[in-house]
Amino acid sequence: MTARNLLLLPGDGIGPEAMAEVRKIIAYMNDEHGSGFVTDEGLVGGSAYDAHGVAISEGDMAKALAADAVLFGAVGGPKWDDVPYDVRPEAGLLRLRKDLELFANLRPAICYPALANASSLKPELVEGLDILIVRELTGGVYFGEPKTITDLGNGQKRAIDTQVYDTYEIERISAVAFELARTRGNRVCSMEKRNVMKSGVLWNQVVTATHKEKFADVQLDHMLADAGGMQLVRAPKQFDVIVTDNLFGDMLSDVAAMLTGSLGMLPSASLGAPDAKTGKRKALYEPVHGSAPDIAGRGIANPIAMIASFAMCLRYSFNMVTEADRLETAIANVLDKGIRTGDIMAEGARQVGTVEMGDAILEEFKALSA
Ligand code: IPM
Ligand code: MG
DSSP states (O other), rough: OOOOEEEEEEEETHHHHHHHHHHHHHHHHHHHHHHOEEEEEEOHHHHHHHSSSSSSSHHHHHHHHHSSSSEEEHHHHGTTTTGGGGHHHHHHHHHHHTTTTTEEEEEEEEEGGGGGGGGGSOOOHHTTTTEEEEEOSSGGGEEEEEEHHHHHHHHOEEEEOOOOOOHHHHHHHHHHHHHHTTTTSEEEEEEETTTTTTTHHHHHHHHHHHHHOOOSSSSSEEEEHHHHHHHHHHHHOOOSSEEOOOOHHHHHHHHHHHTOOGGGGGGEEEEEEEETTTEEEEEEEEEEOOOTTTTTTOOOOOOOOHHHHHHHHHHHHHOOOHHHHHHHHHHHHHHHTTEEOGGGOOOOOOOOOOOHHEEEEEEEHHHHHH
16 A cells, blocks of 8 residues: 655644654554554744754655645744744745645634533524634735835835735635535525625625636635624534635634634635646645644643544545544534533533543544454
8 A cells, every 4th residue: 555644733832742642543543453654754934943943844745745644733932922024933834835835825714512601692693613614824924915014204114914815716615615515405595795805806806707617516706804703703603615705704704713612623624726737625724723822731632633634645646535434423422422521511510631632532442443
């Protein structure tokens, strides 16, 4: 069997602790099921800065480009608040997204039944929630030029960020959203600000045209992004797939994440275009939560988002659908048993640390795989 090459980039803060729990699952799959994962490791974010003075080294970038998939932990922390802007920890993640051309960011927001009470919304609003945010990830205001702060010489400065989208960028991200919708509830809601932004006008036109041309069987709605944010907290279950740009997607996916009870629960996948010859997509999988420096190193972080990110990796990079389903079921079963990390603790549940949570999920996964 051909090797499955994974690059692990644990990063900073709770990233390494969470990644350690995924390593155990990989080892089990290799040892007991001959899954053939070959893992390599690199540094990203503050840890890369400390070692190499950059947010990711050229050597690790080369490894990322060569791997079948990258598993990414988290980056950043107060220790690196004052490093130069272009080598700040986040720059490592942004470079990976840009150089690997990972334009499609899939952020599912699923409310596990056992966690409906942990949401800041009423349980009946979020019970059974299953939405997918498809965020454009390599364009828009994150990367648009000019991006500058200029001294105007009169005691004033001027900051410029540029929101820019070309037709092809909107076409390809909306195609991903429509294709995924077909495998779920068959509905897409596109969000932009066409009432204020030219990029919103074009976004709306291109999504509409792509829909008409290739995906007319999928139900399409449009919402202004601010109204969309409001609807997400008013009645989140009305949505199936939401497609939106880089910046709106950043904000709306944090909102959606909190609907599910904890940021510590949510995985994400960032995918490139399929290679014309091999059909393979470049891919990076990461939890939506950040590096949580306040709890790093204490063994209390929730590893579920990281483990669920590995499940997405099994599904989207290796077509190991059965294994992905099992791993997701293992997470749900462990939650059903009342095992909880501190961030999702509930009355009557048993509070555990990172390692115990990882062990419990692995045991459940083993039982399901037997
Ligand atoms: C995310 C994060 C990143 C982003 C940061 C760390 C650069 O918030 O993945 O949502 O803004 O995209
Ligand atoms: Mg974010």
